[in-house]
Amino acid sequence: MKGDNILDTNRLNALMSFDIMDTPPEAIYDEITSLASSICNTPASIISLVDDKRQFFKSHLGVEINGTPLKDSFCKHLIIDDIDTLVVEDMHKDKRFSNYNMVKNDPNIGFYAGASLTTENGERLGTLCVLDYEPRQINEKQIDSLKTLAKQVVQLFELRKSKKTEEDQKLDLERKGKLLDNIVNATGIGIWERNLNEDLLTLNDQALEIYGINRDSLSEFNTDIWFDLIHDEDLPEVKRKMLACFTYPSVGCSVQYRMLQNDGNYKWLQEIGKVLQWSDDKKPQLMYGTVQDITEKKSYTKELQRIKNNQDAMINSSRDLMWSIDLDFNLITANTAFHDLVEKIQGHPFKEGDPVFSDAVPQQVTDKWKSYYQRALTNGRFSVKQKIQNPKKFWTTYGLTSFDLMYNKEGEITGITCFSKDITSEVLSQQVLISAKEEMQKIMDTSLDIICTIDEEGYFLSVNQASKAIWGYDPKDIIGTNYMELVHEDDKPSTKNSAATATSGKKVLNFENRYIHRDGHVVPMLWSSNWDENEGVFYCIAKDNTEKKKAEFQLENSERRFKTLVQESSDIISIIDLEGNFTYVSPSTTKILGAAPEKYIGTNAFDYIHIDDLERVKEKFNSIIDNYSIEIDSFRFRDINGEWKWFESIVTNQLNEPSISGVVVTTRDITEKKKAEKQLENSERRYKTLVQEGSDMICIVDENAVFSYASPTSTKILEITPEEFVGRNAFDYVHPDDHDYVYNEFIKIIDSSHINIKPFRFRHGAGHWVWLETAITNKIDEPTIKGIVVNSKDVTTKVQHLRAIEAQNAQLKKIAWTQSHIVRAPVARLMGLVDLLRDDKEKLKSEEREQVLNYIITSADEIDHVIKDIVENTINAIEIEDIK
Amino acid sequence: MNYQILLIEDDPIFTFLLEKGIKHADLKGETISFSNGKPAIEYLTNEYSDQKNYIIFLDLNMPVMNGWEFMDQLESFASTDNCMVFVLTSSAYRHDIEKLKKKALVADFVTKPITEFLLKGIKDSIEDRFEKNQII
Structure with missing residues (x-):
């Protein structure tokens, strides 16, 4: 389509690429239009460039304006029709142009001839055209010239364009170079360029600094000098790498080496280089590269490596198991011991990244470990003790496994670290210790003798159960107390000496002393003790020596017992005949009855017995004839002071025993008991009375x-x-x-x-x-x-009575007061007045006498009134009942 | 030494009898009667003098100011050196008078009616006190 040619993007892009639109006039183009106009013999010539909206005149000879809208453009027709030339001899007669403004009106263009400005690629940019106001003709030669000139214009455009590109590229390169420099400076990377033909090194400032050389001495810094500065250990490597790099077609090389510095220290450097130019015979010409100071990084890495190596060595040399797993229970890493164990179990170790569960172990073992890992994930760090039994080998091991969580830098859980320690030997030694201790305890507990340890100061450290039986104290009561507290006062010095003997290193055997039992009685003890210098402890065994002691004192005891019985006991032993006459009385009467035995000999026992008890006692006593022994219940017996003692007696018939030929009466004083009984009875009764009734x-x-x-x-x-x-x-x-x-x-x-x-x-x-x-x-x-x-x-009644009495009292007081103040007054007056009259002795005048009589009458009246009042008060006397 | 005899008694018959008795007993001094403690204490407050001896017959039960109240006030200025108080009681009802017993100013308790015999005794004790004091 014709219209499309104008708007064709390739055409428009080509136009734009020349960057010529709206540029100022240039002499070279004006020369071309001038040439075109003279060749064609026209007053006007234009270089017109057409874009999608208008035409721009890069050069316009004989025309004032530098462009028109698209609709007024003649040149567009060459583009629309895609033709190389267009000649219109009379514009007025051509219906394509006759209605154009510039044809119809001023400047009334009459003639047009244009040659297309076409690029090498065939894009039409516009035209070089000639114009005249009059219609005219143009010859073929002229048209060809016009076409040649148009080609020239396009070439000029191309030239201009490439020049422009070059400039832009240069600017861009400069900019990029600057940027690169900045970047290089910022990174601290040095840049070098080695001219291998001349053995010349070019360095930037950074590189100079890194190498530690002056720019002045740079010219002398040839490869040999460089090699001299390189550490002996690194030089072969550097040379090897360099050689590799110089072999066509190397891709570059990287090497780390130490270079000697002025201060005598070595600097770690890293160089990356590349051959930039090769000679035709594949020899390197120019090498370019960077250098970096990696001393710090190197030493840090080295230290890290050292530590890591040490740790690895430690971790791997340990017999404890260490491993870590990720959240999916896959192995992250493990130490050698872990790998060895796994290998032992399943024939091969776990690979890092593999699940840490083995098919070689029973499912319950896997489940157990899974539950441990789960527990660590939910509850965090914990430890677990395991008993591992191997029935085949008959050994048991104990392990203590600790689980802890691993976190990344963001604090998220990334896995579980596990550490398992074989604590078998510890557990076993502990068990041995415990069983030894138990056995020891058993021995101690079953021993009838006391086994104890005592420290240097004499405090019990341990003692067995026998202490309870022998001394009456539980071990826990004794431990911590000083043994001296239990030793009999008299034996303390000898015990101390014995302890001193023991501490001097001699074994003490069969040392005897006495201990005081908890209940106060004396316990003879037989000691063997040994002093342990290292522990500072006495080891002692003590035997209850009572039986032996008893045997020793048996004779003495029986003698004393008899004495005690007869003399000091509260029993009175007497012998009486069947009439009740005393023939023998034991000395205990002195204590009990206050009179010596002699006092009673010959007297009759029944004479001392309380009259109320006499009948009963006599009757009972008489039954002795038919019995061997009878008991007489409590009866009263008079002592020397006439006080009654309560006695009870056992009577034995010894009439047929020649040495006695009487009745033996053993009498016990139960007065205290009786008193106590009485008291108890009384208090019981009192209590009963008080509490219940x-x-x-x-x-x-x-x-x-x-x-x-x-x-x-x-x-x-x-x-x-x-x-x-x-x-x-x-x-x-x-x-x-x-x-x-x-x-x-x-x-x-x-x-x-x-x-x-x-x-x-x-x-x-x-x-x-x-x-x-x-x-x-x-x-x-x-x-x-x-x-x-x-x-x-x-006490309600009492209080009421009291109140009544108080009220009564008050009433009585009132009466008494009345009596004293009201009754007594007129009476006293009367008495006084009467006295006055009687003792008058004619001293009173007659009017005085009259007055006295009046007073008497007044007083008498008063008395009358008062008596009436008293009677009334008495009638109103208090009724007790009213007070309630 | 001047004597003043003060009779403080609300019952005019007793006053009459007392005046007669004093006259008969021939007690020395000027006799002044008061119907209760109040005028008596007012009088003494104004007229009290160390140079006079005061014999005071005091009834206990009186209107306005009774014998006890009178004694409380009298104590504040009177001295035993020149004051004797004979408390007149109409009965042997001693409870009323217990608290007066301890007072130094009170010389004795006299039960009504006051006979000539009693007044003689009073006269003796007055002389005992004041006349002998003077000799010493």
Whole structure:
């Protein structure tokens, strides 16, 4: 399509690539238009370039304007029609152009001849054209010239374009070069260029610095000098690499080496180089490369490597197992011991990245390990002890495996580290120790003798169970106490000496001393002890020596026992005849009855017996004729002071025994027992009276007056059951008006043992008030009570009576007062007045006498009134019942 | 030495009898009567003098100011050197007078009616006190 040629993107791109639109006029193009116009003999000539909207005149001879819109363009027709030339002899007569502005109106173009500006690629950019105002003709030669000129224009465009590109490229290269320099400077990388033909090195500033040489001495820095500075160990490698690089077609080389510096130290350098130019015979001409100071990195890496090697060595030489796995339970890494073990189990080790579960072990083992790993993932670090039994080899091993989590830098869990330690030897030695200890303990526990250890200071460190049997103390009571505390006072010095002997290194055998049993009796002991210098401990065995001691003292004992029996016992042994006359009385009478035995010899036993008991005792005694032995229950026997002693007797018939020929009476003084019985009975009765039948109520309260106990009498007295009281506070029942008084009294009990509280009002179960008189006793420290005992008595009647009496008293006082002040007054007056008259002796005047008489009458009247009042008061005397 | 006899008694008949008795007993001094403790104490507050001896007959039960109140006030200025108080009681009802017993100013208790015999005794004790004191 014709229109498309104008808008063809290839054409437009070609046009744009010349970058000529809207550029200022240039002499070279104006010369061409001038030439064209003179050849064709026309007044005007134009180089017109057509884009998609307009035409631009790069040169316009004889035309003022430098361009027109597309619609006014003649030249576009060459593009539209895709033709190389166009000649229009009369524009007015050509219907394509006759309506054009520039044809119809000024400047009334009459003639047009144009040659297409076509690029090498065939794109039409516009035209070189000639114009005239008059229609005219043009010859073939002229047209060819025009075409040649048009070609020239395009060539000029091309030339211009390539020049422009060159300039741009140059600018771009400069820019890029600068950028590269900056980058190179920033990276600290040195750049070198080696001219191999001339053995010349070119370096940038960085490279100079890295090599440590001056720019001035650079010209002398040839390859040999360079080699001289390279460390001996690295030189062969550098040479080898260099040679490899110089062999066509090398791709470049990289080498690390040490280079001697001015200060005598070596610098680690890394060079990367490449041959840039090769000669035709494949010889390197120019080499280009970078150099970097890697001393720091090198030494750091070296240190890291060293540490890592050490660690690896350590980890791998350990017999403990170490491995780590990722979250999918695949092996990350493991030490040699782990690999060895796995290999032993399944024939080959796990590869890194493989799952750490082996088919060679039972499923439950795999499950167990899986559960351990899971536990570590959920709960974090933990350790587990395992007993591993190998039935084939009959050995058992113990392992302690610790699991911990691995994290990456972001703190995410990345895996589990596992460490398994063989603790078999520890466990076994521990077991041996425990069983040895147990065995030892067993020996000690079953030993009848005391086995103990005592430290240098004499404190028991250990002791076996025998201590309980022999000394009465449990081992735990003894351990920590000093053995001297148990030694009999008299044996302490000798015991100390014995201990000193032992510490000096001699074994002590069969040392005897006495210990005091917990219950106070003396226990003879036989000791063997040994002092351990290293541990600072006595090892002792002690035997209960009682039996031996007993045998030793048997004779003495039996003698003493007899003596004790007869002389010191509380029994009286007497021999009487069948009438009751004493023939022998033991010395114990002195102690018991206050009189020597002689006092009783010849007297009759029945004379001393209480009249109330006599009948019974006699009757019982007489039965001795038919019995060998009888017992006489308690009876009273008079002592020397006339006091009654309670006795009970055993009577044995020894009438047929020639040496005795009497009745032996063994009498025991049971007075104390009897008293105690009586007391008990009394107190029981008292208690019973008080608690159960008495009018007293006994309660126990705590410091806060809360009841913990109330006697059954509470029900009778207050119609409140003991159960109701327990847990309640006593003050809940106290009358508000009495509360403060009672409270103040009650709190005194904390500091004293006994307090009496005067009657106060207490709420009866039925709601009314009763008066209680109370005594409280502090028994907080008494273990069986642990409280305050409250003993209360209903004194309501008493209080009422008291009140009545008080009221009565008040009434009486009133009467008495009346008597003294009201009755006595007029009486006294009368008496005085009468006296006055009687003792008058004519001293009174008659009017005075009259007055005295009037006074007498007044007083008499007064008395009359008073008596009437008294009678009335007495009638209103208090009725006790009213007070309630 | 001047004597002043003060009768403090609300009952006019007793006053009458007392005046008669004093006259008969021939007690020395100027007799002044008061119907209760108040005028008496006012009088003494104004007129009290070391140079006079005061014999005071005091009834206990009186309106306005009774005998006890009077004694409390009297004690604050009167001295035993020149004052004697005889307390008149109408009965042997001693309870009222217990607390007066301890007071130094109180010389004795006299039960009504006051007979000539009693006044003689009073006269003796007055002389005992004051007249002998002077000799010493």
